Amino acid sequence: MGSGKEKTAKLPEGGRSSSEGIPSGTQSQFRKGLAKLLRNKMAVFGGILILGYMVTAIFAPILYPGNPSTPNLMRSLERPSWEHPLGTDELGRSILGRIIYGSRVSLMISLGVVSVGLLIGVPLGLISGYYGGKVDFILQRITDMLLAFPGFLLALALVAILGVGINNTVISIGISMVPIYIRLVRGCVLSVREQVYVEAAIAVGTPDLRIIRRHILPNVMVPIIVQTSLGMGTAILFAAGLGFLGIGVQPPTPEWGAMLGSGRGYIFNSPHVATFPGLAIFLAVLGFNLLGDGLRDALDPRSKI
């Protein structure tokens, strides 16, 4: 199975490689899925939101030429005006500028987080599901232990151990996502392993690594892609939560959650300080959730919620 697809397999794009090793019928199904995704208005809206944030993050220095962290105490807590469309914070810094630069921080964090989750979770899930036995048992007990904590609490506990800061935020939230990927991938592998073509590959003596790469991984790609989109949203939400509590990204780095946290003190007289960073978080998370939902509907119609 999957023969004659070597050319597509070498293409670096994530979308294509997911159809590697799948019979050609499934390949067209994958294209159909993409077409279905583009017809889903909500998913397209989500995609546009994310694209908007990405453009903002990349062109931040052009969109806001000044330094978003330089205080200007003469102009603190100003309401929105032409000069500062979203007003200024307690140190007189432009809230718009800080939100623009904050999109860099938040996107970087969420990319880092899902990378940690994917790089650790996917291989462990593959090993656990494919080999079974003792390795599976031990890995699953560790996963049980990690899943015994709700995600945000686990990230919080890890921050308690590692300390505050941007790197520790990424590592903590990333590790808190690892058990989700392990479970997800393991579950998929268990069902794919039973397929005749995998049994056939084992029977003809194909090396394990090749079976995993060619036959198993492509079949678990769709849930991984969906989970990654949803995971990006969760990562932004968690990172903002930690920032808000003062144990995430530290000032003066412009981070949405931390901005909200410091704006909390001025909620009675200057509610705009807390309002706009929150809106930025909300729209970013909404974008990833809409896209993730759309991807699931389009690519994985069997799954429930």
Place this chain on the structure above:
Amino acid sequence: MLQYTIRRLISTIPVLIGISLLLFVMLRALPGDPALVLAGQMASPEDIELIRVQLGLNQPIHIQYAKFISRLAVLDLGRSARTQNPVLEEIWARLPNTFLLATTAITLACLIGIPAGIIAAVRPYTKIDYLVTSFSLFGISMPVFWLGLMLVVVFSVTLQILPAGGIGTWKHVVLPTVTLASFVVAFIARMTRSSMLEVLSQDYITTARSKGLMEKVVIIKHALRNALIPIITVVGLQFGSLLGGAVLTETVFAWPGMGRLIVDSILARDYPMIQGAILIFGLLYILVNLIVDLIYAWVDPRIHYD
């Protein structure tokens, strides 16, 4: 059933020991000396050493853990490094507050989420369905701490009808409850909708309708009862996220619960407190999962635990 309950309870012990071991080793192995933090910047090396001896930090790590576990067996979680009060006492004082908030929030979430999900499933792909699905997506994407602050702006600052924080009267409970319930409502509504949609397409629903039963009876008695299992799972799982959300909500509303206790302890590097609080949270979550499992058997008599 009783046997199953006991077996499930016993099976949580290794998980708890594992959690405590992980927490213990990681807390000790990583940088940041609690004795230094406690002593403050002005302390002499002798003072720091004294605190280290007092906390038992000068002993080998396996002895520290053995002591920790043997104390744990008699529910002694040590003393807070910050307040010097017994950890369990501090947790005990805060736990009812968090429990109150979690209960009111989950009740509110069920009261709104389940009917909303049913309505959406009964009229799929209509305006009301889109309304429910969009609102639940909003709820899932909303940072709870932001929603909390916005509610404060509207109800405490502008309208001045509800307090912005603190604890005492029923009025203090309203805003934190709504905040905490917001994203749980979303999950429950989504799960109810998809679970009901699946059940409503079953043959026995068509049979019930063709018998001439009233639509209300079909939906409540025939469909909802069968759709309940996934809904209960989500409610149970959400209880865990609720504990996580409580950390943020309690901070927004200055609510003296477990969540704030954890954050304050993290900021002060109060190791015994962090350890105790997280262990208790883990225990609570495992207990809730156990209760959920037992409710399954009650709701669905086909499930047997042998």
